[in-house]
Every structure is written in structure tokens, then in C-alpha cells.
Amino acid sequence: MHGAPDWLVAQAAEDDIPIIETLHGAHSFFNRETWPGEQLRSEKITGFVGVSELVRRQYMKANPRYPSDRIITIPNGVDTQHISFRDRTRAREWLGLRDEFLFVSLARYDMQKNTFGLVRAFSDVALACPGAHLLVAGRVDDISYFEQVRRLRDAVPSASRIHLRGNCPDAATVLAAADAFVLDSFFEGWSLASMEALFAGLPVVMSEVGGAREQVGENGSRGFVVGNPLGDPEAVDWHRISRARFERHVNHNALVEALCAIYADRNRWRRARDDLRVESTMRFSADVCLQRHAEVLKRAAARERLLSQASFPESVTNGGTRRPNPTGTAPVC
Structure with a gap:
């Protein structure tokens, strides 16, 4: 789930129902005043899935006491119903x-x-x-x-x-x-x-x-x-x-x-x-994304330890920065 209200999180924890929350971004925690409340709330969360490694690190900065092996990274996939090829x-x-x-x-x-x-x-x-x-x-x-x-x-x-x-x-x-x-x-x-x-x-x-x-x-x-x-x-x-x-x-x-x-x-x-x-069709497969989320949910339901990191092809995770070399009219629409 994503952004579940506190009452739902509390009720699920009381009923011993595992909770996996998706972190689509860390902007909710840009204000340090929100950190203490999130630290208390997260005690009831079984695990988090961050959509990127930077989001994972940003969350850990806001909530450093949360076990790092319970926050994993699974990138989003492309919704081919939304985007398709055009001539x-x-x-x-x-x-x-x-x-x-x-x-x-x-x-x-x-x-x-x-x-x-x-x-x-x-x-x-x-x-x-x-x-x-x-x-x-x-x-x-x-x-x-x-x-x-x-x-x-x-x-x-x-x-x-x-x-x-x-x-x-x-x-x-x-x-x-x-x-x-x-x-x-x-x-x-x-x-x-x-x-x-x-x-x-x-x-x-x-x-x-x-x-x-x-x-x-x-x-x-x-x-x-x-x-x-x-x-x-x-x-x-x-x-x-x-x-x-x-x-x-x-x-x-x-x-x-x-x-x-x-x-x-x-x-x-x-x-x-x-x-x-x-x-990109292979790297951003929605099916692969769903399979990884399903694996996390299965492990949470079985009370097993979450994977410390999702397993990605090297082509997805070889991040970094390369500086390019510098180089040197009808309306578009």
C-alpha cells in the first residue's frame, strides 16, 4: 500500500497483519518535524519498498533507526496500456x-x-x-x-x-x-x-x-x-x-x-x-516489477526476512554520471 492512514496501520498491526508500504518519494519527509511521527508509525510497518535507491537512502536519513534490511528497492515498470509506439x-x-x-x-x-x-x-x-x-x-x-x-x-x-x-x-x-x-x-x-x-x-x-x-x-x-x-x-x-x-x-x-x-x-x-x-522494453518490464513485488508480499506473509535488495540486471543498476564533451525555425505546435 501507499500512504495508508494511521488508523489502518494501527489496526493491521493489532491484528498481526504484515504491512508492506511503497515509498514513491521521500518529499513527505523533507520537513524534519515529520520525522518523529514517522519513526513511531514505522514500528508497525513490516517493510518498505522504495522505487529507487535514492528514495531508500532519503527515507533512511529521515528514519535511521528503522532496520535497513527491511527497506528494499524495486523500480517501476512501464504501463504499456498508457504508452505505446507511434509512427x-x-x-x-x-x-x-x-x-x-x-x-x-x-x-x-x-x-x-x-x-x-x-x-x-x-x-x-x-x-x-x-x-x-x-x-x-x-x-x-x-x-x-x-x-x-x-x-x-x-x-x-x-x-x-x-x-x-x-x-x-x-x-x-x-x-x-x-x-x-x-x-x-x-x-x-x-x-x-x-x-x-x-x-x-x-x-x-x-x-x-x-x-x-x-x-x-x-x-x-x-x-x-x-x-x-x-x-x-x-x-x-x-x-x-x-x-x-x-x-x-x-x-x-x-x-x-x-x-x-x-x-x-x-x-x-x-x-x-x-x-x-x-x-528499455526488457529493462522496464511491468511483469518483472510485479513479480518482485509479489515475492516481497509472499515473504512478508510467511514472516520471512525480506531480501536486503531486490535482484536487478546489471543494466538496470549501473548508475552514475558521465560528463559529456561540450559542443558547440518553424513552431513546434
Whole structure:
């Protein structure tokens, strides 16, 4: 379960019913005032499943007395009912694209997703990469934040190449039309959007958030992980995010460098698209994800010790960061 109310947790513990809770993110514990309550509540929890290793570490920081061998990591899988393959030629025609190189960011407009920082960085990318466009599509959760992003976009010389759109009803078509995916969030548990982008065969540039290292890896074969906008991803909290949301972030140069590297190597990424898609279909199998969760539930029901870590293929867990080498117009929609 996820986010069960305290009364349900207490009743299950009283009835000696094992409880496994899924940690989709650690943002609920960014406020230290919540830590003592969670430490008491967790005494009734049999075990936790974190969707990424970073989420697992963030939870252990908030609740260091909880036994570490009762928190395991199981990444999410792709919901193929939600995302499927689309014809790329038709998708690009639908968006009015010709030879443009399209970076896509599927993210709602609020300070977590850090669209302001992304737009600021892309304005530098646009100077070095004349064929590059950025499309951001997502729900407007914070209208005042969106207005700040829009004002920034309108003020930069590349404004006509930065396209701010609302929620996308057909993400698969946008991903089919795109050439690369980018997400510069302050925090994530495990980004479904970036996983779906890899599933569509796109290289991904991500800030260091939950799931970034597991998804993208360290050898540059799927894209690049750059630093967190605040530096240390384990030191992120609401106060620091709020204070820094409109500042120039410490990962600015690295993000610009990574996006320029993707653009410079665009022919290779175009050729690698099918291979990325095939690999991601295997790596993010929903069936494998379900099997791992089922194993945890079976062990909990049998009162057996939980596995200290889920068993993953090396290709899923070889996380890390590799610094790319720096490199050097019709509306998208």
C-alpha cells in the first residue's frame, strides 16, 4: 500500500497483519518535524519498498533507526496500456516538424519540476545549437510559477524555439516526434516520463534525482545524468527549493553541456533509437516489477526476512554520471 492512514496501520498491526508500504518519494519527509511521527508509525510497518535507491537512502536519513534490511528497492515498470509506439514520420508531421531537433520535457508546471531552470539553461543551448527546440508539456499546477517561466521564456533571444504547452493527452505521439528528453527536477521518486522516453527510444538528460542513475546509467549509452540543481540530492528540502527556484542553479553549466552533447551527436542517437527501445522494453518490464513485488508480499506473509535488495540486471543498476564533451525555425505546435 501507499500512504495508508494511521488508523489502518494501527489496526493491521493489532491484528498481526504484515504491512508492506511503497515509498514513491521521500518529499513527505523533507520537513524534519515529520520525522518523529514517522519513526513511531514505522514500528508497525513490516517493510518498505522504495522505487529507487535514492528514495531508500532519503527515507533512511529521515528514519535511521528503522532496520535497513527491511527497506528494499524495486523500480517501476512501464504501463504499456498508457504508452505505446507511434509512427515517427506522422508524429513529426502532426507537430509541424521538419529538420528541427526537438528536446521534450513532459512535466507539470510547479517548482518541483524546475522548468524555470530548464528554460534558463536551454536559452544557452539555443545559442550553440541553431536547430534545437524545446517543448515543455504539462499541467499547470501553479499558475504564478508558470507565469514566471513564461516571462523568462519571452525575455530570451530564443523565445520562438521554446514552446510551453499544457497537459499532453497523447504523450506517445510527442515522444515519437521528439529527438531527446530532458528533466531538470529538484526531486523525483522514479520519473515515469523519463522511463517512457527511454521506452520510446530517446536519449535522456536528467538531474540527479530518484531513479536517474538506474534509468540512464553511467556510460553515456542512454544519455547523461547531471548534478542536482541544489547540489546534494539528499539535502533537498522544501525551504531550499523555494529559496532557489528562480536562481541560477549549480548544475546549469553541466545541463547545458549535456544537452549540447546530445545535439552534437544527434545522428548517432537517431541510429540508436531502435536499440534503446528494445533494451528499455526488457529493462522496464511491468511483469518483472510485479513479480518482485509479489515475492516481497509472499515473504512478508510467511514472516520471512525480506531480501536486503531486490535482484536487478546489471543494466538496470549501473548508475552514475558521465560528463559529456561540450559542443558547440518553424513552431513546434
